[in-house]
Amino acid sequence: MTDQKAVNNSSIPIDAFSNLRITSIWTFLMSVQWSEPWLIGLLVFHVVCLSLTVVTCRFYRAQICHFLLMIGMAYSAEYLNELAAMNWRSFSNFQYFDSKGMFISLVYSIPLLLNTVIIVMVWVYRTFSTMTELKTLQLRRKARREKREKND
Numbered sequence: 001m002t003d004q005k006a007v008n009n010s011s012i013p014i015d016a017f018s019n020l021r022i023t024s025i026w027t028f029l030m031s032v033q034w035s036e037p038w039l040i041g042l043l044v045f046h047v048v049c050l051s052l053t054v055v056t057c058r059f060y061r062a063q064i065c066h067f068l069l070m071i072g073m074a075y076s077a078e079y080l081n082e083l084a085a086m087n088w089r090s091f092s093n094f095q096y097f098d099s100k101g102m103f104i105s106l107v108y109s110i111p112l113l114l115n116t117v118i119i120v121m122v123w124v125y126r127t128f129s130t131m132t133e134l135k136t137l138q139l140r141r142k143a144r145r146e147k148r149e150k151n152d
Contacts, residue, residue, distance in 0.1 A: 029106065038091045039107070046111045053115045057122055067119045074112045077104050 032039070049070065056063040081104040085097035096103040 025106065028102070032096065032103075032107075033093065036092060042107060049112065049115050053118055063119055063122075067116055070112045070116050074109045074116075077101065077109045080104060080108070 034040070034043075052066055053063075056066050078101060081097050081101045084104070085095070085099075088095050088097055
């Protein structure tokens, strides 16, 4: 007949806030109580980071500093997760900070890393633009030289 595997529902965590079975990233994010002040502050922080990413596109050195700062913050997420797991009662209603770091990765590290990817894309675009300009100038100089040699 047909082999149907039994799903062990007891191994799938249940969210304490909404009693949803957490089976995907989407259900995990939907189970977060986004009205908590510290989460609103985190969202504002990410909006400010994205704004700085856009504003610093014209200022290369500022963008390098912004890039390095965001990489450093993403690198420190593990330590931040441990600190938050120990002190979550002082700023949150729920314990979001698990030992695997899924929550902090989704709401803290991934947005920072997406900003850094945007910066790298801008740098690659600038590099290609500069290389194109350089090649165009080289071809113009070569054409001028050939024209001078032809006239002489």
